[in-house]
Amino acid sequence: MSTVNRAAVEAVLRQYTDPYLNQDPVSAGCVQAIDIDGGQVQVRLQLGYAAGLFKNGWAQVLQTAVENIAGVDRARVQIDCVVQAHKAQAQIPGLANVKNVVAVASGKGGVGKSTTAANLALALAREGARVGILDADIYGPSQGVMFGIAEGTRPKVKDQKWFVPIQAHGVEVMSMAFLTDDNTPMVWRGPMVSGALLQLVTQTAWDDLDYLVIDMPPGTGDIQLTLAQKVPVAGAVIVTTPQDLALLDARKGVEMFRKVHIPVLGVVENMAVHICSSCGHAEHLFGEGGGEKLASQYGVELLASLPLSMLIREQADGGKPTAAAEPESQIAMVYQELARHVGARIVLQEANAPAMPSITMTDD
Known part of the structure; x- marks a missing residue:
C-alpha cells in the first residue's frame, strides 16, 4: 500500500487551474491546510474572492x-x-466599513453602465459577499428605479451624521436621488457636485461591506477625477458597446484610470449581438468584436459580453434586474461570471503589484 504525503496531494492540485485566478490552487496560495491520516486526506482551501456558486463544484472536482x-x-x-x-x-485613506471599492465607468452614456453596475452588485451578493452600491451618476441617477425603491424614499439618519443606506434585493443602496426631488434636475456646477458626492460617500453608514460598487457618471470630467483621487478604488470596470464611437470614449476612460493609478480590471461589452425573437437570426447591430479589441489593446480582460436584450431592459426598468429577477437564466449566469472575475482580478492586481524597493543604509 502506497504512503500518501503532502507532496503527492500538492502535485495533484497543481494539475487543476482556478478559472478565475488563472493559477492552480497551490501556486495561487489558496491552500490553507492538508491533513493526512493514513488513507484519509482533508484539504482546506481559501479563495480571496466571492464564489459561493462556484466553490462547491470546484471542491468536488479537486x-x-x-x-x-x-x-x-x-x-x-x-x-x-x-x-x-x-x-x-x-495616500488615500480607506472608507469606513468597506473593504473594496469597484468603480463601474464608461466613456459615454447609453452603453448600459448603470445596468451593468446593478447586476454586478446583485451577482456579487448572490456569491455570498456583503455588497453596497453607490449611485454617483448625479445628473442621471437610476439605481433607485433599478432596485425597485419607491419614489420619495429617504434614508434614515444615524447619530445626526450618517445616512443609513436602503436595503433592496440583499444590497445596500445609496443615491443622491434619495435626497432630492426625482422630478427636479440637478442644476449644479462641477465643484458643488463633487463636494456633495464625496460627502455622500464618506457619510454613509455602510455595514461591513466586502464590495462597494460605484456607478460612475459617464465621461472623464471633474466628477470622475475627484472620485478617482479621493475615493480608495481597488479597481475599475469599463463598460462599452462594440460601436466605434463608444470604443473611442471607452479608451479615454481607461487612460483616465491609468493616470490616477487605478487598476482597470477589465472591459464589459454590452449590446454585442441581437438575436431575433421570431427567427433566431443573430445580427451585430453596433459592430463586432469591439470590446475584445479594446481589452487586447490595453492588456486587460474582456470580462463579459452581453447581448442586446429587451429582457435586460424590461427587468431593470421594473425594479428587479436580471441577476435578481431570473437568477438561473443564461444572461444572469454571465453576470455571475462577471462578478467572480471582478473579485478575482482585484486579488490578482494586488498579488502582481510591483514591490517597493528596499533602502539600506551603510557606513561606507
Whole structure:
C-alpha cells in the first residue's frame, strides 16, 4: 500500500487551474491546510474572492482528483471564501466599513453602465459577499428605479451624521436621488457636485461591506477625477458597446484610470449581438468584436459580453434586474461570471503589484 504525503496531494492540485485566478490552487496560495491520516486526506482551501456558486463544484472536482491518488481511501476538500481589503491608491485613506471599492465607468452614456453596475452588485451578493452600491451618476441617477425603491424614499439618519443606506434585493443602496426631488434636475456646477458626492460617500453608514460598487457618471470630467483621487478604488470596470464611437470614449476612460493609478480590471461589452425573437437570426447591430479589441489593446480582460436584450431592459426598468429577477437564466449566469472575475482580478492586481524597493543604509 502506497504512503500518501503532502507532496503527492500538492502535485495533484497543481494539475487543476482556478478559472478565475488563472493559477492552480497551490501556486495561487489558496491552500490553507492538508491533513493526512493514513488513507484519509482533508484539504482546506481559501479563495480571496466571492464564489459561493462556484466553490462547491470546484471542491468536488479537486476531491475526486485527490481520491484518485494511490493510497487515498477517502478525501474531503473544503473551500471557504474570505474577501480581504486590498490596497487602493497610495495616500488615500480607506472608507469606513468597506473593504473594496469597484468603480463601474464608461466613456459615454447609453452603453448600459448603470445596468451593468446593478447586476454586478446583485451577482456579487448572490456569491455570498456583503455588497453596497453607490449611485454617483448625479445628473442621471437610476439605481433607485433599478432596485425597485419607491419614489420619495429617504434614508434614515444615524447619530445626526450618517445616512443609513436602503436595503433592496440583499444590497445596500445609496443615491443622491434619495435626497432630492426625482422630478427636479440637478442644476449644479462641477465643484458643488463633487463636494456633495464625496460627502455622500464618506457619510454613509455602510455595514461591513466586502464590495462597494460605484456607478460612475459617464465621461472623464471633474466628477470622475475627484472620485478617482479621493475615493480608495481597488479597481475599475469599463463598460462599452462594440460601436466605434463608444470604443473611442471607452479608451479615454481607461487612460483616465491609468493616470490616477487605478487598476482597470477589465472591459464589459454590452449590446454585442441581437438575436431575433421570431427567427433566431443573430445580427451585430453596433459592430463586432469591439470590446475584445479594446481589452487586447490595453492588456486587460474582456470580462463579459452581453447581448442586446429587451429582457435586460424590461427587468431593470421594473425594479428587479436580471441577476435578481431570473437568477438561473443564461444572461444572469454571465453576470455571475462577471462578478467572480471582478473579485478575482482585484486579488490578482494586488498579488502582481510591483514591490517597493528596499533602502539600506551603510557606513561606507
